[in-house]
Amino acid sequence: MKKHSFINIVIGLSLFTLVSLKAEPARNPVIWADVPDMSMIRVGDTYYMSSTTMHMSPGVPIMKSKDLVNWQLVNYAYDILDDVDALNLTNGKSAYGGGSWASCLRYHSGMYVVSTFSGITGKTYIYTTTDIENGPWNKISFEPSYHDHTIFFDNDGRVYMIWGAGKLRMVELKEDLSGIKEGTQRVLIENASAPAGDNIGLPSEGSQLFKVNGKYYLFNIAWPRGGMRTVIIHRADHITGPYEGRVALQDKGVAQGGLIDTPDGRWFAYLFRDYGSVGRVPYLVPVTWEDGWPVLGVNGKVPDTLDLPASEGLIPGIVASDEFTRVEGDRALPLVWQWNHTPDNTLWSLSQRQGYLRLTTGRVDSSFVMAKNTLTQRTIGPEGTGSTSIDISQMKNGDFAGLALLQKKYGLVGVKKSDGAKSIVMVSAETGEAVELESVPLSQNTIYLKAKCDFRNRADVAYFYYSLDGKSWKPIGEQLKMEYTLPHFMGYRFGLFNYATKTPGGYVDFDYFHIFLPR
Numbered sequence: 001m002k003k004h005s006f007i008n009i010v011i012g013l014s015l016f017t018l019v020s021l022k023a024e025p026a027r028n029p030v031i032w033a034d035v036p037d038m039s040m041i042r043v044g045d046t047y048y049m050s051s052t053t054m055h056m057s058p059g060v061p062i063m064k065s066k067d068l069v070n071w072q073l074v075n076y077a078y079d080i081l082d083d084v085d086a087l088n089l090t091n092g093k094s095a096y097g098g099g100s101w102a103s104c105l106r107y108h109s110g111m112y113v114v115s116t117f118s119g120i121t122g123k124t125y126i127y128t129t130t131d132i133e134n135g136p137w138n139k140i141s142f143e144p145s146y147h148d149h150t151i152f153f154d155n156d157g158r159v160y161m162i163w164g165a166g167k168l169r170m171v172e173l174k175e176d177l178s179g180i181k182e183g184t185q186r187v188l189i190e191n192a193s194a195p196a197g198d199n200i201g202l203p204s205e206g207s208q209l210f211k212v213n214g215k216y217y218l219f220n221i222a223w224p225r226g227g228m229r230t231v232i233i234h235r236a237d238h239i240t241g242p243y244e245g246r247v248a249l250q251d252k253g254v255a256q257g258g259l260i261d262t263p264d265g266r267w268f269a270y271l272f273r274d275y276g277s278v279g280r281v282p283y284l285v286p287v288t289w290e291d292g293w294p295v296l297g298v299n300g301k302v303p304d305t306l307d308l309p310a311s312e313g314l315i316p317g318i319v320a321s322d323e324f325t326r327v328e329g330d331r332a333l334p335l336v337w338q339w340n341h342t343p344d345n346t347l348w349s350l351s352q353r354q355g356y357l358r359l360t361t362g363r364v365d366s367s368f369v370m371a372k373n374t375l376t377q378r379t380i381g382p383e384g385t386g387s388t389s390i391d392i393s394q395m396k397n398g399d400f401a402g403l404a405l406l407q408k409k410y411g412l413v414g415v416k417k418s419d420g421a422k423s424i425v426m427v428s429a430e431t432g433e434a435v436e437l438e439s440v441p442l443s444q445n446t447i448y449l450k451a452k453c454d455f456r457n458r459a460d461v462a463y464f465y466y467s468l469d470g471k472s473w474k475p476i477g478e479q480l481k482m483e484y485t486l487p488h489f490m491g492y493r494f495g496l497f498n499y500a501t502k503t504p505g506g507y508v509d510f511d512y513f514h515i516f517l518p519r
Contacts, residue, residue, distance in 0.1 A: 028305075029281035033319065041105055049065070059338075069284075073317065081342075097488055124161075125140070149207060154211070163207060167191065168189040204222040205220060230247055231247070231250075233245065277482035315517070319380050339374070341372070348373055372499070379492045387513070403497075451464050
């Protein structure tokens with residue numbers, strides 16, 4: 001396939017989409033992709049947002065917007081969270097569903113602060129910088145791991161952290177953020193779930209604290225049994241309390257987040273919704289103020305449309321195609337890419353063959369989910385397709401390379417080499433176990449692969465294809481019924497992979513990765 005032809009097509013479609021969408025209002029979800037646990041700030045007329053990507057590396061993505069709707073990845077808080085077996089995919093351990101969880105993003109006295117935590121390492125992490133878009137970041141870590149915490153800089157110069165589930169606790173931090181001040185831990189709210197009733201499944205968590213007009217507002221989420229994710233807000237005149245709480249929103253399961261205001265004085269709540277296999281997607285909810293309380297929604301409901309600029313699409317701000325061509329000054333990998341766990345940087349290259357991503361095997365792996373150096377980016381709704389072309393001439397016996405949709409119940413299409421012969425295979429882990437559903441003999445060294453996702457009306461199905469010439473596509477295997485599983489705790493991701501099952505040292509070259517939406 002000629003790369004320039006594809007680029008012209010995409011540019012044409014993008015301009016068509018842009019013109020079409022500008023006549024319409026912004027719509028919820030504002031990002032139809034996996035961007036959970038948002039934390040948001042406004043600095044002047046610019047918004048910044050952090051999110052959760054857990055076991056991916058680099059981690060804690062930082063996004064930027066001028067209008068709360070159109071977001072662009074601009075940085076990550078860290079390249080590597082920590083050097084432990086689970087994050088490195090070594091010694092049979094993995095960090096699926098772990099890594100770093102809900103972050104808190106704040107701006108204080110010219111400094112940007114991102115804090116997060118990890119059950120894998122048992123630590124709390126704080127990253128600081130004066131340049132959020134370029135870094136560098138200063139890293140601080142200490143024990144223990146404070147679950148779903150919010151960091152808060154008060155007007156008197158003191159710094160606090162609030163965390164917990166159900167019973168919320170507060171501690172004061174040292175001025176340099178290097179740890180807690182001894183003797184400052186206290187119970188802030190004994191039962192923060194209480195406003196949502198007695199029959200609670202998921203106790204109140206996801207703390208985010210704000211100060212507006214001298215009062216403190218603490219946002220949390222709870223999940224009553226048989227009900228839906230619920231926004232709870234507690235209010236106090238003093239940071240130490242006492243706090244009074246109320247249910248702030250129960251609609252569509254949209255919950256967990258906080259407050260943001262616009263330069264012209266409007267208020268919104270940023271929240272997210274579990275949206276099936278694509279992941280947890282961000283929503284914006286208008287906020288008005290009554291009797292000193294933020295009132296979320298329009299008549300208590302989450303609106304489908306918003307009085308904000310229309311979305312110009314998620315390409316290329318959140319997801320993007322990549323020709324793997326680089327010129328001086330380019331990033332090695334655009335920010336849309338993240339590695340599944342911590343990569344081995346000696347085993348991938350964009351320079352050993354210009355215009356190609358080379359993935360070399362460095363060890364023997366037992367399965368796709370335990371393979372090192374799988375390169376991923378988000379899938380997107382309502383429909384999205386990813387495709388690639390691979391030169392497989394340097395594979396070794398036992399090697400397996402291709403294009404995947406990564407989650408616990410993954411699906412993939414790729415090339416296996418066994419006893420000197422190559423075959424195109426489709427593998428499905430829909431049942432929880434990997435099953436090879438179809439195999440087609442292959443006699444050439446270039447193969448084209450494609451995976452299509454359909455998230456419309458939560459259909460959550462995917463289809464896999466291959467082509468020998470990049471023009472005529474054939475389906476392979478069966479459709480994959482995608483499922484968002486808690487063991488992986490992440491929406492499905494496109495993944496480019498290559499791993500060895502017998503002898504390391506083989507490699508494959510990916511010519512491009514194209515992601516696009518239907519017209």
